[in-house]
Amino acid sequence: MNRTTPSDTSMARQPDLRSLATSAPPLLVVERLEVRLPIRGELKRVLHDVNLTIRAGETLGLVGESGSGKSMTARAIDRLLPPGATVKGAISYAGQEVASLDTHGLRRYRAEVGMIFQDPRVHINPVRRIGDFMAEAVVSSGQMSRRQAKIRSLELLDAVHIDRGPQRLRQYPHELSGGMLQRVMIATALLPQPRLILADVPTTALDVTTQAEVMTILDQLRRELGVAMLFITHDLALAAAVCDRTAVMYAGQIVECASSAHLDDDPLHPYTAALQRARPRIDSTARRLEAIAGQSVSAFDAPADQCAFAPRCRHASDRCCAESPEVTTIDGVEVRCLLAEELHRGHPASELGSVGS
């Protein structure tokens, strides 16, 4: 297979957005974010030195396994962490420090940064009608009148391909299917005309065709409205398919961040490469899957002062267990691995998996 350069593929795919995404000023900047949560009475670290930038109109994928901290990152950005959480580092939105926002500022900020939650049923009040749920935030903040909110809700329901809008607004959540509720969540998040959407979209709970539908809608809205998106998923292939850039998280840290095409073709971090190879393929049957030994860990369970992935990494050397890797940039890819340079030069990362046993 001949490798196209990463920028080529994405250029060909969406030229307008690509140029916009690289030239636009950063919309959201997260710097050295560290979050600790009270877990069983103890403050434990769940995020550690998270850095990311999202530009206007850009889609950034955030990929990780359970406990990697991907959902917590989104919650930290939207200031929705559970009580007792401590936050260090900086999150700035359009040049403003998010932590310093007062109640009014926070409300405005949340209108501009919409959140789509993982489980729609948990986040929709079961005894309120869909219409009331959708309008609640914009009406209570005075952004829209009840009438305006209703008109806009109908438009958005149409945009997310939900038919019979007026009737839907009067229905209760239990009358709608999971996929439909997910789309209601998307429409609700879009109601205040956000500039950034944090989408924690479940991909295991949704049927594949529903998932494709939801992705289409998000993709379309993003193109038409120019909304930036942080797309959170555990599915590397899905992120690679729909995002401009993808960041991979492990144990509360971003271990690799690159353009999606680059990440898909030539992962630099051993974890990204292993994750890619562990997944069964739809077009061929493997003799054996290249499973990653052990299990993914949260930041507080990971060994301290060393590479968190080292215990599961087939390339790990003594050095990996002795010092924490910092982020280095290789060919425009940010990677947090002590051996990245060496592995990248020594063997093209596409062969990473076949090294060792």
Place this chain on the structure above:
Amino acid sequence: MIDQPSAGAIKPVLMVRGLRKEFGSSVAVDDVSFDVQSGHSLAIVGESGSGKTTVARMIVGLERPTAGSVVACDRERSRPPRSTIERRRRGREIQIVFQDPYSSLDPRQTIESAIDEIVRFHGDRSTGEAARRARVRELLGLVGLDDRQAAALPRALSGGQRQRAAIARALAAEPRILILDESVAALDVSIQAQILNLLMDIRDATGVSYLLISHDLAVVRQLSDEIVVMQRGRIIERGPTATVLDTPHHSYTQLLRASVPGKGWQPSRAAMRPTPATSPVAPNVKATEGTT
């Protein structure tokens, strides 16, 4: 993969004929028939509401079919068992591993004792304490759980470890058929690969047949020889897994296939359905085919 030796000559280990299930006035499963050959794996693919899980529940006897027959190891099992002996024998024919590793183990029972309970239940009275303990150890070893994990309560284990325990418990009865009802769907990618490898090893070691219930086509490709696609209670396409996934014929199968993200995937090509129920799906899918 498909040309397993001497498979055609043997009678199928599981035969399902004309299976139907009605819940009130709605039909969940309608005229479903298929065979599973000994040592082979059949996948039932479909989305929520397709009836695939109801089929599995009828086969293991958790749901009573409205019509049709289920024959496993030459014995009819579509009616409730009449005796304790029959119930126990059915347990040794077909076992099942569920999707949710968090609810599939008794929270008050250690892994070891959960497996021991089943070994004791299916074993003879003559089986000695030592033999039983050896068997439990063997099962735990087969799924890769160590002594510390064996002595632990489920809540102390990860999802993957619990799923291993559930597999060991299912294998304790030495079933001829193991139904995997979305058994790896809830697991992390890296753990999913471990469990899929484990399932392949177990099939090689024990000759057990799998009936795989899944909506994940990649998992289906990895683990099954044959595939049955269900939509709204009916089988709409069937055949060897590789053939069906590479060249799907039915428009719904094509839609499923096109919905799986991959290189150069654009979701809009897969699933744009203006009105969900009656959909002009085919034109879109044709377009996908044209470009690939």
Place this chain on the structure above:
Amino acid sequence: MSQVIINGSLANSGSASFGRLRRWLASVGVLGTISAVIIGTMVIVAVIGALIAPHDPTKANVGDSWDGPRGGHLLGFDANGRDLLSRLLVGTRSAMLGPLAVVGLSVIAGVVVAIVSAWRGGRVDALLGGITDMVFAFPGILIAILAATVTGAGIGSAVIALSIAYTPYIARTVRSAALGERGRAYIAALEVQGLSGWMICRRHLLPNVTPLIVAQATVLFGYAMVDLAAISYIGLGVQPPHPDWGAMINENQGGIVQQHPTPVVIVGLVLVAVVVAFNVLGHRLSRRSGISK
């Protein structure tokens, strides 16, 4: 994970039970701990009350009626000139035993109804649910009065009447918990293994709803205590001259209008304290079992 290891290693050492007790007390909170202490004290008094009573609880001396505390008589005398403290201490046993019998019987009946309902479902569930709702409609006291008119007054008929009245309370809560448990995959897995419904219920379903049963029974114990005291108060329960808290309130209520409220207030306070203790502990326990779910 670490907790199990701690459990494992501590189980061998002597401090195991102490550690477990401390964790248990921490989980029910300060009020729960105080309640547990009150209940524990009452249990001890119920056992040894007759031994530590300073005087004969039935020996009356009309001359001592309503007399206040004096040498050897710490709480003074009741309406009939009997030692109040001795009557309270000796009466503790019937005050505790009655509710114990009520709770015991209604738990057995209620749990059987609940498990059968949850396990069989369908028509059996509907039938048992209908009967349960019907019994619900009758207050315990009313059933007790009915029973007394049929079989005569006495603690026995009162206990049976209250047991019937309380069964629906147990049945209803346990049924919904059992139903939730019934829907879990591990129960289905055991059914597929071929285990009988009886075996699965006894070994798995019942133990998993037990914390809830204990919590519910604790709350009901308090209610049963009040109801039995009320039944004795109206003269249909424990018969005189045997000491009983409810009967004692009846005997001494005349004191309220005769400027001697102390005896009835003391008995009332003890009764309220114990009932509240059972109530608080019961709710703490149910909250705790809710969290561990």
